[in-house]
Amino acid sequence: MQNVDYIIVGDGYAALFFAHQLILNNKSFVIFSEGKKSASQISAGIINPVVLKKFTTFWKAQEQIDFLHKTLNEISLYTQENYLIEAPIHRIFHDENEQKLWLNKSNKEELTDFLDQNFTKIEGVKNNFKSGKVNQSARLNVKHFFDGMKHFLIQQNKWIQERFNYHQLDNQENKYREFSFKHIVFCEGMGVKFNPFFAELPVQPNKGHHIRIKLSETLDSNITIKKKHFLFPLDDELYFYGGTYDRDQIHENIDESAVKQLENGLSEFYENEFETKEVHFGFRPTVKDRRPLIGRHSLHENLYVFNGLGARGILNGCFFSKILFDFIDKNYPLTEEIQLNRFQ
Structure with a gap:
């Protein structure tokens, strides 16, 4: 029987950023990966603090951007690779009204650090009304990130390439096949709908x-x-x-x-x-309120879920991985905005 602090089920942004928190805190763990390409693994990897339809921002955008940079620096120390691509977003304006709206929004306190007031002309494409640059935007090299993290975790004997079987989980004895565990964190994306413990989540x-x-x-x-x-x-x-x-x-x-x-x-x-x-x-x-679902099962105190990252999987996955770890390991409270019971 192998003793681990954590079993992680899933292999997308939620799973890998949570694994990073465990690495930082010297916790033992294994990841169960089904081996299919998840939504995370085919995502664009856009890192963007602005909603580019209405030129607004979102909850904790600056905190999430700052924490992502810190986290990617930490990850590069053990994977020996920098996954951040410094290629800022240039939003092509449809007309003069969008230019004016951008300038108006750029004077608002929550957006002044994100919306650049100097418009640019992009060569090689039609942009008669120029484009606006989103400061602090970038991209993650998605393929290299997943390949690099998987390679590192395989080397550390933490990666198990097989589907997690819920029927083999002995939750009373905290055992799953040859593993004895303290906690299981389910990071399965839409796979949560097949999870008997969390299938009712509003994802x-x-x-x-x-x-x-x-x-x-x-x-x-x-x-x-x-x-x-x-x-x-x-x-x-x-x-x-x-x-x-x-x-x-x-x-x-x-x-x-x-x-x-x-x-x-x-x-x-x-x-x-x-x-x-x-x-x-x-x-x-x-999730309808665009905030992740994080927390502990109401009956099984050693089972947790990390889901609902939506279109901002990188920022949400990175930032809330620490919130979840602190909740489990340090008993820090979760804010109401991300608790599982907020829709009841």
Whole structure:
């Protein structure tokens, strides 16, 4: 029997950022990964403190940005890689009214550090009304992050590539097969719907597609372009363009209408030829108030959940991983905004 402090179930942003908290605090643990590509692993990796539809910000945005930088620096010490791509978002304006709205919002205290007041012209795309730069925005190198963390955890004998079997959990004796544990943290995204302990959580799937494309004329690799969706270069001479949001068409197939929406959206500002090479989709676990679901099971005190990260998986996963660890290990209280019972 192997004794561990924690079992983590899942392999997305919630799981890996929580694993980092355990590494920092010298806790023993194993991760169970089903091995499928999660929504986290096909995400754009956008790090963005601004809602770019209405030019607003969100709860604890600056705290989350600051904590992410600290965390990625810590992770780089043991993976030997920096996963942050300093490529700020440039939001293409649709018209003069958007320019004026941006300037107006940039004078508000909560947005002054995020909305740059100097507009720029992006070469190679149609942006007649220029673009606004989002200060403190960046990207995570998603593929390298997941590959690097997985490689490190395999080396440390903490990664188990198999599906967690709920029926083999002996919760009275705190045992799961050959493991004796203190706590289990379920970080399963939409997989939570198959979890007998947390299946009733109000997590809704939001289906997102993105396309990987070959551009006939390359663009500035030091920025992330945003109009309706995000456009930026990948490692393999392709570009990422996405992603869509769909709460209705949640079947396990590509939606051709979503692909068409993306191709039309790109054509609006990229007027050269391009070719769609790949289509990817995933299901973001979302909550109606856009705040994660974190906490302890009402009956089983050693079972916890970390879910509902939504479209801001990187920021939410990173920031709230410490909140959850402090709740479990140090008995710090959780704020009402993220407690599991807030919808009851």
